[in-house]
């Protein structure tokens with residue numbers, strides 16, 4: 001495959017690009033500042049807002065892995081998606097895998113981070129470009145943020161009772177590489193997740209028997225994120241955590257085994273034909 005990875009210098013796209021290059025594919029990494037593409041990936045500098053540049057990036061590629069950056073303005077995201085569709089159509093891309101960056105609620109919300117990705121997924125699936133949509137849950141790698149783990153505590157802005165199939169970036173990469181090539185998946189939307197679905201206290205226990213879980217206040221999370229990412233972006237990301245918290249409380253408590261916002265179909269690994277690692281092994285790997 002000759003694969004274009006959009007966002008190849010980021011945490012998610014970087015993991016995808018690294019995996020594909022490691023499998024021996026020819027990988028072109030698209031981002032505005034391309035110096036940090038993983039080894040074996042050819043940097044291709046460009047901005048998703050530049051239609052002509054996006055088209056050049058697609059020239060000659062057979063497959064594409066697409067992740068939209070932390071931009072939640074509907075018109076800007078629509079333009080990015082239009083440019084991707086035009087580029088992929090012109091190149092005759094055989095399979096495009098779109099990572100929504102999050103699970104998406106079953107009904108329309110007022111949360112831009114969900115709705116812009118819902119529109120993007122629909123546009124790509126309706127574009128005529130053979131597309132697979134992957135909807136990840138929360139990434140295990142988020143647990144590396146300095147504010148998450150303290151002495152004897154794991155803090156995260158999710159309800160303690162909410163069970164989450166935390167997905168390591170490496171698992172996303174494995175799922176993406178499989179979704180690019182597996183037969184019979186064109187038009188599919190797959191909720192991917194790790195095999196270990198754990199509540200907050202179960203997550204904390206993976207770090208040690210005496211480690212407890214603390215639900216972080218979303219406003220505190222937002223204030224911390226605003227200091228590094230700016231108030232607007234922090235508000236958009238915090239809105240997703242507020243929605244998840246309120247949805248959990250509306251549902252009246254825990255749901256497991258295929259239910260709830262983070263429910264994962266039991267056969268997703270079989271459909272992709274790949275083993276996806278979970279948070280249990282990911283935490284062990286930190287030691």
Ligand SMILES: NC(=O)c1ccc[n+]([C@@H]2O[C@H](COP(=O)([O-])OP(=O)(O)OC[C@H]3O[C@@H](n4cnc5c(N)ncnc54)[C@H](OP(=O)(O)O)[C@@H]3O)[C@@H](O)[C@H]2O)c1
Nearest residue numbers: 007009010011012013031032033047048069070101138139
């Ligand atoms: N589910 C979760 O746990 C979770 C966690 C984090 C993020 N997310 C979601 O994942 C998505 C991306 O998040 P992220 O930014 O943290 O991802 P990321 O994978 O770390 O990085 C984004 C990538 O896009 C590139 N990029 C940014 N703006 C661009 C532009 N205008 N044109 C071309 N390339 C551009 C960046 O490089 P340059 O800056 O060099 O261009 C970088 O390579 C968002 O939708 C976010 O909400 C989900």
